[in-house]
Amino acid sequence: MNKVAVFLLIILFFISGCNVAGQGDVKPLYIGGQSKIFDQTKADEAKQIVLSMDEVVAVRGATLEGDIFVALKVKQFDRLFLDRIRKEAADKIKKRFPDAKAHVSTDKKVFLELEKLEKELYENKIKKSEIEKRWSRIEDFMKG
Amino acid sequence: MSDQKKKNLTPVQQEYQSLAKKREIKRPVMKNCIKAFLVGGFICFIGQFIQTFYVHFFEFNERTAGNPTVATMIFIAVLLTGFGVYDRIGQFAGAGSAVPVTGFANSVASAAIEHRSEGYVLGVGGNMFKLAGSVIVFGTFAAFVVAIIKTILIQWGGL
Numbered sequence: 041m042n043k044v045a046v047f048l049l050i051i052l053f054f055i056s057g058c059n060v061a062g063q064g065d066v067k068p069l070y071i072g073g074q075s076k077i078f079d080q081t082k083a084d085e086a087k088q089i090v091l092s093m094d095e096v097v098a099v100r101g102a103t104l105e106g107d108i109f110v111a112l113k114v115k116q117f118d119r120l121f122l123d124r125i126r127k128e129a130a131d132k133i134k135k136r137f138p139d140a141k142a143h144v145s146t147d148k149k150v151f152l153e154l155e156k157l158e159k160e161l162y163e164n165k166i167k168k169s170e171i172e173k174r175w176s177r178i179e180d181f182m183k184g
Numbered sequence: 185m186s187d188q189k190k191k192n193l194t195p196v197q198q199e200y201q202s203l204a205k206k207r208e209i210k211r212p213v214m215k216n217c218i219k220a221f222l223v224g225g226f227i228c229f230i231g232q233f234i235q236t237f238y239v240h241f242f243e244f245n246e247r248t249a250g251n252p253t254v255a256t257m258i259f260i261a262v263l264l265t266g267f268g269v270y271d272r273i274g275q276f277a278g279a280g281s282a283v284p285v286t287g288f289a290n291s292v293a294s295a296a297i298e299h300r301s302e303g304y305v306l307g308v309g310g311n312m313f314k315l316a317g318s319v320i321v322f323g324t325f326a327a328f329v330v331a332i333i334k335t336i337l338i339q340w341g342g343l
Binding site: 147148149150152181182 | 236239240244245246247249
C-alpha cells in the first residue's frame, strides 16, 4: 500500500512538472521615453510583437541607435524549435522596423544581462559610455 | 541461452536448466527502470544547477557554460568514485548512473584505482581505458555514421 502511494506521488510529481500552463505570461518592462539616454519605444514595441507569439512566455529587450536586442524565454517544449522561433521573431521585428538591425536570442545569459540593462535604463542609473560597453558584452554573449 | 548451446546439453543438464529457470528470482525490470530514471534525472538536475550557476555568476552564456559544467561533473564523479560513494549509487541505480558523463568518469577512475598497484605506466596508464575504451571507440564510430547520414541528407537530400 505504501509503495503504491509513493509510486502515485512520483507520477503526480512528474505530471505537475510537465505542466506548462503554470508558466504564465510575464509582462515586460516598458521603458519608452523614460530613459534619458536612448529612447526605448522601438524596443518596447518589439517586445510587444514578440510576446504575441504563442511560444514566448517572457521577453526582455533594449535598443541602441539602430540596433534592437531582444531576449526570449520560450515554453519548455518549444525549446526543441529554438532556431525557428528566433528566426520568426527576428522576421517579425524586421517587418515592423525595416531600417533597424534586429538581434534575437534565447540564451539565458543574454536574458539576464538585458534584464539588468532594462532596469538601469528605466531608473536612469546608467551612463552612455557604460551602455556601449554593456552592448558589446551582450553582443559577445549572443555570438557564444 | 541460445538454442545452439541448448542442443549441446545432455537431457539431465537441460532438465536442470529448466528447473533453475523456474526457481530463479525474476529481475524487477520496472523497478530498476524507475530507479535508473530517477537517479539519472537527478544527476542531470545537478548538471543543470551547475550550468545555471556558471551562467549567473560567471562570464559564460548557455552554450559556453557547457564545458565547465561537464568538467565540474567529471571532477565530482571522480571524487565520489575515489571515496567509494559512486559505486553504491551505481549499484542502486544501474544504467541511471552509467549513462551520463559521470558514468564515463567513474569507469575511467575506478579502472585507474584498481590497477594502481601494478605501477603508473603499465598499471594505471595501460588499464585506465579498459572499460571506457569501448565507449570511445563506438562513440566515435557512431558520430562518424551520424555525420555521414547528415551529410548525405543535407548535400543530396536538400534538407
